[in-house]
Structure formats: C-alpha cells, structure tokens
Amino acid sequence: MILFVTNITDSQLIMLNLMDKHVISKQRVVDHGEVLTGKREVNAMLDLVKQETERIESRFLEPACGTGNFLTEILKRKLRVVETRYAKAQLEYERYAILAVSSIYGIDILDDNVRQCRHRLYGVFDCDYYSRLFKNRAKNKCREAVRFILDRNIIWGDALTLKTVGENPGYIVFSEWSPVNGSMLKRRDFTFHGLLAHEGIKELPLFSDLGENVFIPTPEKEYPPVHFMEIAHVQQ
Numbered sequence: 001m002i003l004f005v006t007n008i009t010d011s012q013l014i015m016l017n018l019m020d021k022h023v024i025s026k027q028r029v030v031d032h033g034e035v036l037t038g039k040r041e042v043n044a045m046l047d048l049v050k051q052e053t054e055r056i057e058s059r060f061l062e063p064a065c066g067t068g069n070f071l072t073e074i075l076k077r078k079l080r081v082v083e084t085r086y087a088k089a090q091l092e093y094e095r096y097a098i099l100a101v102s103s104i105y106g107i108d109i110l111d112d113n114v115r116q117c118r119h120r121l122y123g124v125f126d127c128d129y130y131s132r133l134f135k136n137r138a139k140n141k142c143r144e145a146v147r148f149i150l151d152r153n154i155i156w157g158d159a160l161t162l163k164t165v166g167e168n169p170g171y172i173v174f175s176e177w178s179p180v181n182g183s184m185l186k187r188r189d190f191t192f193h194g195l196l197a198h199e200g201i202k203e204l205p206l207f208s209d210l211g212e213n214v215f216i217p218t219p220e221k222e223y224p225p226v227h228f229m230e231i232a233h234v235q236q
Contacts, residue, residue: 042073053077056100061174063159065106068117071154072124075104079129087133094130094142095183098228101125101146102177102185106154107192109165114156121150141229148232149177162193173220177231184225190217 052058054077062070078100086093104121108114125146131138152175157164162172172192180186195217226234 039069039073042069046070046073046077054081056081056096057103059103059105061105061107063107065108065117065154066113068106068120068154071104071106071117072120075100075121075124076128078103079124083129083133090134090137091183093133094139095179095228097125097130098142098145098149098185098231099177099179102149102153104153105174107157107159107172108154109156109158111156111166114154118147118150118154121154122147139229141232144232145229149175157192159192162191162196176219179228180225183227183229185228185231186225187223187231188219189221190219194218194220 046053053060053074056078060071060074062068065071079097082093082096082100086096101121106114106117108117122143126138126143130142155164155172155174156166157172159172163169164172173189174192174195176188176190178186178188197217
C-alpha cells in the first residue's frame with residue numbers, strides 16, 4: 001500500500017529522516033526537534049534507492065516531512081521521467097504526472113510546514129513542469145486534481161501518535177490512488193494506524209518481491225473509479 005518505497009529489499013526501506021543542520025529557529029528545535037536536510041544530503045540519500053525514485057508509481061512516505069525537501073526532490077525525479085516518456089502526448093503526460101504526485105505522502109506536526117510542503121510540491125508540478133511544457137494548453141482541471149491529491153496526501157499530524165493535529169484530532173487517514181482502466185483512478189482510504197498493524201504480525205510482511213503471503217490492510221472506505229481529471233469534483 002502506501003508505506004515507504006515499494007518493491008525494494010527490507011535493508012533498503014527508508015523512513016526518510018530530517019537530519020541535517022538547517023534550522024529555522026532555535027525554539028522550533030527545542031519544541032519539535034526540527035532540523036531540515038540540505039539538498040546535497042537529500043540527493044545522496046535518495047540515490048541509495050535511485051531506481052525507485054525514478055519509478056513513477058513507487059510510493060514514498062516522509063513521516064516528518066517539514067517543508068518538503070525530500071518529497072520535492074522525489075517528485076522532480078519522477079516528473080523528469082514522465083516528461084521524457086510523455087511530453088509529446090499531453091493527456092498521457094497529465095495521467096502519469098498525476099500518478100506521480102499521488103505516490104507521494106507526508107506528515108508534519110507543524111501546520112506551516114504542511115502548507116509550505118503542499119505549496120512547494122504543487123509548484124514543482126505546475127511551474128517547473130506542466131505549465132512550462134504545455135503553456136496555454138495546460139488545463140485547470142488537471143491542476144485542481146493535483147491540489148486535491150496534495151491536500152489528502154500531505155497531512156497535519158503526529159507520526160508518533162498516528163493522529164492528526166488541531167481541532168478534533170483523529171487517526172491519520174491516507175488515500176491510496178490506483179489507476180484502473182486507463183484514465184480512471186480509484187481511491188481507497190486507510191488509517192495509518194491500520195497500516196502499521198502488521199508490525200505485530202512479524203511473519204507477514206507488508207510487501208514482498210518473493211511471492212510469500214503478505215499483510216493486506218483493510219480500507220476504511222472505498223470510492224468508485226473516476227476519471228483522473230474529475231477527482232477533485234466528485235470526491236471529498
């Protein structure tokens with residue numbers, strides 16, 4: 001499902017950590033242990049799983065995403081692949097670009113970080129790639145779909161308690177976005193708590209490349225497939 005990177009060995013599974021020396025304020029370090037990773041270190045760490053960062057559908061979760069230093073670089077790598085393959089076919093580009101965006105997940109305990117992370121990821125999608133490539137042919141419905149997915153995927157929450165932050169906190173819910181029948185996208189919602197339940201079932205991994213039985217989480221809610229361009233208008 002959605003945890004970390006799919007289709008790699010256990011030794012390569014990364015829970016991407018913020019561990020560099022860039023500090024917004026000393027108080028934020030004291031209160032939240034917040035430090036931000038520099039670009040050189042981000043790329044060095046991502047190069048450890050370079051093949052997965054360039055696979056459009058590989059799912060990444062950053063449980064302390066900050067302003068998105070890791071996630072923006074992952075998205076850039078994926079969108080470079082999408083551009084190379086589909087720049088001459090706009091609809092195909094849009095479909096695979098949305099799939100790339102939908103594969104990226106983040107949690108942060110600070111609301112301003114969450115908002116900035118969403119903003120940066122949207123900027124990578126639209127300014128760095130989509131609008132640059134297609135200019136006046138770029139579609140607002142495509143942009144709206146990306147904003148909607150980022151609102152669902154980048155969450156204001158606490159990865160330690162597995163709950164959202166703010167008014168009426170509840171268990172963190174992630175949406176899985178799976179392509180079906182070409183241009184259709186199917187959404188299934190899972191609780192982060194439920195996804196981690198397999199930790200108590202040591203003999204059943206969450207992923208396997210070797211054909212063993214795996215832990216299959218149960219979705220909290222499923223939605224009927226919709227065209228990827230309509231996702232923001234028919235699902236809330």
